[in-house]
Amino acid sequence: MSRNRARDRAARAHMNASGAYRARAARTVDTSGAEPTVATTAFLLSSAIPAEPDPGLQPGATMESLFGALVARSAREVQRDGQRYPAFFNVYVVPPPATVQPSDAPDGWRLLDAFILVAARRPWHLEDEDQRVITDAFRAARAALNDYWPGLPDWADHAALPLWMLAGLRGVTTEDEARRIVTEMQRAALEHTWTIGADSDVDPRW
Numbered sequence: 001m002s003r004n005r006a007r008d009r010a011a012r013a014h015m016n017a018s019g020a021y022r023a024r025a026a027r028t029v030d031t032s033g034a035e036p037t038v039a040t041t042a043f044l045l046s047s048a049i050p051a052e053p054d055p056g057l058q059p060g061a062t063m064e065s066l067f068g069a070l071v072a073r074s075a076r077e078v079q080r081d082g083q084r085y086p087a088f089f090n091v092y093v094v095p096p097p098a099t100v101q102p103s104d105a106p107d108g109w110r111l112l113d114a115f116i117l118v119a120a121r122r123p124w125h126l127e128d129e130d131q132r133v134i135t136d137a138f139r140a141a142r143a144a145l146n147d148y149w150p151g152l153p154d155w156a157d158h159a160a161l162p163l164w165m166l167a168g169l170r171g172v173t174t175e176d177e178a179r180r181i182v183t184e185m186q187r188a189a190l191e192h193t194w195t196i197g198a199d200s201d202v203d204p205r206w
Helices: 003-026 063-077 129-148 163-169 175-188
Strands: 037-050 087-094 109-122 159-162 191-194
Touching (some): 037 063, 109 175, 159 163
Antiparallel strands (some): 037 109, 087 109, 087 191
């Protein structure tokens, strides 16, 4: 069984138990208002990159930094129903979990993850809007990676695990514990990058 399928099966087993906690784990700011607001949701992108260095790497760059840059840049392509909307990605490139083995990767590839904080102005009060934003962001990131590095087998395709689901898998039940997961990912980062030139309305640095 591939790591994505095994993880998804385990995640579904925890969905009922963690469902009530979902809204708190998914967003890092209060989004209770009825009007579109700028808020942040998060997910773990499980991915794979070529095992050999990219021939286009700039001096001093690494495959991890290139991977992070491709993901961060894809925020410009976030859309729904054919309509783009401004988004900002804070990308922390992290190693896959210790339970994942190098042999789990397809031949010629190696596994790599990214923890992504997604900021956007959306109607967060609507049911499942957090999950829909994650889906939009994931599709943009996956398209960018597959366009730059084609050939990843379908069985090893990129996958997204929302923060609320990651929290459920770890038995997390409080917002403080969920924030500790975010801090843990940030500290474990091999590379940290973000979307350059994002709309200032959704860029938390402004």
